[in-house]
Amino acid sequence: MGNLQKKIILPLTKPKSALEYEKFYLGDFIEKLLLFDNVIVKSQRLNEIGYLINNFGFDSTINLLQNRSIIFHDQILQIGSFKLENAYLIGKCRFEIVTSDHNHHLNRSLQLIKNTTDLTSGEFKKLEKFLVPLVNHYEDQAHVNHFIQFNNDILNNTRTVKQSLSNKIFQVKNVSVEPENIEFAIEKLSCENNEYLFDTNIHHFLDITAKEKHSIVLQSLLSFDSMNQRFLEMQNYNSLSGFKDNELNIVDEKIKFLLSAVNNKADQENFRRVINLTDLPDFNNISATEINLNQLLEIRNSDELIHFREWLCDINEASDEEIKEMITSYRIKVGNFISTKIGKGLRLIFSTAPDFIIPGLGVTIGAVDTFLLEKILPNNSAISFLNNKLPSILDNNTNV
Secondary structure, three states: OOOHHHEEEEOOEEEOOOOOEEEEOHHHHHHHHHHOOEEEEEOOOOHHHHHHHHHHOHHHHHHHHHOOOEEEEOOOEEEEEEOOOOHHHOOEEEEEEEEOOHHHHHHHHHHHHHHHOOOOHHHHHHHHHHHHHHEEOOOOOHHHHHHHHHHHHHHHOHHHHHHHHHHHHHHHHOOOOOHHHOOEEEEEEEOOOOEEEEEEOHHHOOOOOHHHHHHHHHHHHHHHHHHHHHHHHHHHHOOEEOOOHHHHHHOOHHHHHHHHHHOOHHHHHHHHHHHHOOOOOOHHHOOHHHOOHHHHHHHOOOHHHHHHHHHHHOOOOOOHHHHHHHHHHHHHHHHHHHHOHHHHHHHHHHHHOHHHHOOOOOOOHHHHHHHHHHHHOOOOHHHHHHHHHHHHHHOOOOOO
């Protein structure tokens, strides 16, 4: 089993409809490529590919796929509620599993790429060759097991259901109701139709209609579907998956502890803190035309990036001032060395005989300082990555 912390699964687009998206999360895309060895894209009809081709170019996209930096999970698997006439009057509900045939779904997704790009027939065949092996799906029985888990949760985990109801009441009505004050009971009426009957007292705390009460309960129960899907993703890909903060309290203390232990938000927040404390732009506020995708893929394989990730794990308790000191003290250390007798001697040698020491580089002091930084001085690889390699992805000359 691989290291869980080296993989992450997440969506890269905000859906607009079943076939369209309204936003590509470019900042997340760059950030995750830098922080994780493998990025599993929770895809929506593979429309991320169209964005990559249209913004980074065909060759860069193929390079990304050949590099196997990302793989795609493109499959529908969710639990939905089935409408029953007047069900809200008696607290009745019915759930069903919604899934898709992998091959049929994949073919439709590939057709969508063809319709949203200007690829030639040859280019599309090349894309298909590298993309299809990277599109994964759950095993055949996953939908059955997923529903069994959902059924067990809503029938047997009353304490967690109450917490979910408390969360949903606050979200919908902005009213705080403690879980221990909520009464809830549910039984299964039909195994064949997956029909249930529930009873709860949440209307005692809220001014709501029977329909609103029914809706709150359904949404609360379906939150288990969302939660279990994340666990299924983690199990299937041996990876991290994103959890919202308000989801952590709808599981018992043992599971809460587990989620906190694998929560990957700390490294990402530290990364953003470091970016904000340097002169680098926020990757969430730049366009694809400003990013050199090929250079980004190249630095993903560097030793400096590995050290940079390790460093991010070590600065959880550091203040902004302490992080600034870590970065600037390294630069000062370099500057102080250049001011010493040895440093001045090296500078003189480089200035008077540049072709002998660094052929073709020239005599500018900046070039010498860079050479010292990269080749001679003992350096902190994490800070070197931050100062030198990371800014290089903002040169977009080779994207297209």
